[in-house]
Amino acid sequence: MSAGRRLSILAEEDDDPMLSAVNLVDVFLVLVVALLTAVALQQQSQPDETIIRNPGQPGMEIVVRKDGQEIKYRGNGGSAEGQGERAGVAYKMKDGSIIYVPEGGSAADAKDAPQR
Numbered sequence: 001m002s003a004g005r006r007l008s009i010l011a012e013e014d015d016d017p018m019l020s021a022v023n024l025v026d027v028f029l030v031l032v033v034a035l036l037t038a039v040a041l042q043q044q045s046q047p048d049e050t051i052i053r054n055p056g057q058p059g060m061e062i063v064v065r066k067d068g069q070e071i072k073y074r075g076n077g078g079s080a081e082g083q084g085e086r087a088g089v090a091y092k093m094k095d096g097s098i099i100y101v102p103e104g105g106s107a108a109d110a111k112d113a114p115q116r
Helices: 003-011 017-044 107-112
Strands: 049-053 061-066 069-074 088-092 098-102
């Protein structure tokens, strides 16, 4: 082969403008997939959160977002005082354990009660 023939082969290039457009579309598709993946991972990595709206007001609402679910708790406008009776006393020990002592029961009741 002559040197002139080799140069003419190298000089022949495809100057089709559509090839450049197709390559740009491919690059943008890769970028879009990367961005969507990043957004999806960020949504999954958000910690659980608790939001309190109108604290201390009669219309107070507690919103708990956990594992992609939202649970709403609404108050009835009053306090929870006086809706139960005292069942005993709990003591926290120095080692962090809690001991529950029932009130008004006999020693047998205290012996049967589970302790931690």
